[in-house]
Amino acid sequence: MNTENWKVLIIDDEEGIRRVMAITLGDAGYQVFTAADGESGIELCKKESPHIVITDIRMPGIDGIEVLKRVKEEDPDKEVIVVTAYGEMEIAIRALQLDASDFITKPINDEALLVALTRAKERYTTRRELRDYTNLIEQRWISTAEELKKTFNFQKNLIESSIDGIIGCDREGRIITFNKSMEDMSGYSKDEVVGKVSLDRFFPVGEVEILREKLYSEEYGGKYRLFLFESTLISKTGNKIPVQLSATVLFEDDEEIGMVGFFRDLREIRRMEQEFLDKTRLLHQDKMISLGKLAASVVHEINNPLSGILNYIRLMIKILGRGAPTQEHIQKFQRYLTLMESETDRCSKIVSNLLAFSRKSKVEYTGIDINDLIQKSIMLSQHKLTLQNIHVETHLNPEIAKVWGDFNQIQQCIINLIFNAIDAMPDGGTLTIESSFDSQRGLVEIRVKDSGCGIAKGDIPYIFDPFFTTKKEGKGIGLGLSTVYGIIEGHGGSVSVESELGKGTVFVLKLPQHPNQ
Ligand SMILES: Nc1ncnc2c1ncn2[C@@H]1O[C@H](COP(=O)(O)OP(=O)(O)OP(=O)(O)O)[C@@H](O)[C@H]1O
Ligand SMILES: [Mg+2]
Incomplete structure (x- = not known):
């Protein structure tokens, strides 16, 4: 700051001194204000906010010490130079104790006045710089403390959450x-x-x-x-x-x-592992039961054609034992052999079907032709169906999309539903199996419908629970439908049921189509 920007306020009751000082300081480039007593000086000080105040000590009304106190109270940064009479050393010391920057004695010497002002300016500037610097450090410290607090809170949050x-x-x-x-x-x-x-x-x-x-x-x-x-x-x-x-x-x-x-x-993970193990165990248990029932059915299914084949063989041996066969015999043999071929073929299909169902336990996802799966399932249950006088109808839509899943598991579902239908029709009836495709929703639908006894309304909420059964001991253990539910859900599908007592039941399975179609 150069001298022109420095404002100086002179307070003195002697007009002559005021004027001389004003001229000297004005010449030296200071912007000068003057006041004739303490009261008006303090007012002017508030209004003009000078950097430096030069005040006489002895004045009528408010004296210079009081002016010094009030100016410092208002703004401790302002520099105050007191003017004392010669020999008033005690007053000068008192003023210095009250943070006056300097004192000069009357009569005022221009040089001493200018030196005192230069010192006051230096003090003012240094004080300002020091304050600015302190402020800056304080500011930095506050923002560093805030940053630290933020980081600390963030880390605390991180740990807590x-x-x-x-x-x-x-x-x-x-x-x-x-x-x-x-x-x-x-x-x-x-x-x-x-x-x-x-x-x-x-x-x-x-x-x-x-x-x-x-x-x-x-x-x-x-x-x-x-x-x-x-x-x-x-x-x-x-x-x-x-x-x-x-x-x-x-x-x-x-x-x-x-x-x-x-x-x-790990409690939740352990619980899920246990649940998975239990589910797998139940699934396996159900499969073993289905397999047992199927084996019995298949044995009969094969036994009949086998005894037929055996009869034809015996007949042919008998005829051949009588001598060379006639043309008529040869024609008969051809008919027998064709029948034997188709029966043997059927037996071997049934056996390999059963073997496929019994062997595979590893879950393997492929594109499944649901119509083929339905037909194979009916073939495996054929004997039980015939034995119980059940007529089978199929409405299989050849246009349906393939399903992405495990053939064996879905077949297990269809067989469970067929067995339940058989149990529901002890005196015969009709089993209708349909396949259709909801192309809009990409769902393949399988409907297994029977004309059996139906399910009581009160039982419906429980039929999918493991071990819920209404069958006599030894007839059922209640695993079939819970297995169907588990498998179909596992394939992203759904199972629903509609039933009316005495009329029949229909189970609807919906399975998402193979994603690559
Ligand atoms: N088609 C159906 N008609 C009438 N009732 C049915 C039918 N399907 C299932 N149910 C009822 O639901 C119950 C549960 O069926 P689920 O297949 O789970 O067990 P289950 O057949 O009793 O025994 P499991 O299948 O283990 O041999 C059956 O006991 C029966 O009461
Ligand atoms: Mg069952």
Whole structure:
């Protein structure tokens, strides 16, 4: 700031002194204001806000010390030079104690006045710079503190909202961090554990030592790391919770300061694994039952043609035993042989069908021709159907799309539905199987309909439950429909049923078409 921009206020009751000072300072380039007493001086000071105030000490009304106090109260940055009479050293010292920047004595020497002003300017500038600098540092400090707070809160949030339980502990194993998931999993609250208990509390006896050993070995993801290690967490109530643990040793400047562990609760996964195993077991059980029923049916189905074939063979041997066959005999033999061929062919088809159903247990997805599947299923159940005087009708739409799925599993569903229909028609009836295609929704529909006893309304909600059966002991165990439901759902399809007591039942299976069609 050059001299012209500096504002100086002179307060003095002696007009002569005011004027002389004003001229001197005006000549030196200062912008000067003057006031004849303390009161008006303070008013002018508020209005013009000078950088420097020069005030006489002895004035009627408010004296210079009071002016100094008030100016400093208003704005401590303003520089105040007091003017004292010669020998008033005590007053001068008092003014300096009140943060006056300087004092000059009367009579006023121009040179001394200008020197005092130069010093006041320097003081003013330095003070300003210092204040600006302090402000800047303060500002930076505040924003750094805010940044730090933000980062801290973000990290805290991250730890708190993690689905995995997180425990952080110091070198001695004392817990420092314990997040929300950890609280939920273990049943302990943060307050109960942080700084109060050690890691041992959460593991079976001796387990922490084993964990430490693994952590420092190369075995699980390298030294100082434990990667996907399965362990057991002991909850507050003593429950054993299966967990998957990943941990790492924490370092600061190459010095070990603790460790952090991430715990994944495996209970839900274990439950799902168990459910899957149970389901697979039930599916297998149902398949074995279907197979048993089918085998009995197939044995009869094969026995009849076999005895027919045997009869023809015996007849032919008998005829041949009587001497050379006549032309008429040869024509008969040809007819017998054609019949025997078609019967043998049928037997071998049935047997290979049954074998295919019994052998395959691995789930294998292919494009399935549902019409072919329906026909094979009817063939396997034929004997049971005939035995019970059941007439079979099929309405198979040749235009239907293929279904993406496991042939064997879907066949198991159709056979279960056929067997249920057979059981529902002990005195004979009609079994109608239809296939159709809803091209708009890309669904292949299979309808298995019987004219049997129907299902009581009250039973309908339960028929898909495992082990729900209305059949006599030894007749059914109630696995058929739950298997159908599981398989069709697994294929992304749906099962529905309509039934009327005494009239019959229809099961509708809807399966999504093969995606590549
Ligand atoms: N077509 C049907 N007509 C009448 N009732 C039926 C029909 N299909 C199923 N049900 C009823 O639903 C029950 C459950 O059928 P599901 O196939 O699950 O078991 P189940 O046939 O009794 O025994 P399983 O199939 O294990 O030999 C049957 O006991 C029967 O009461
Ligand atoms: Mg059944």
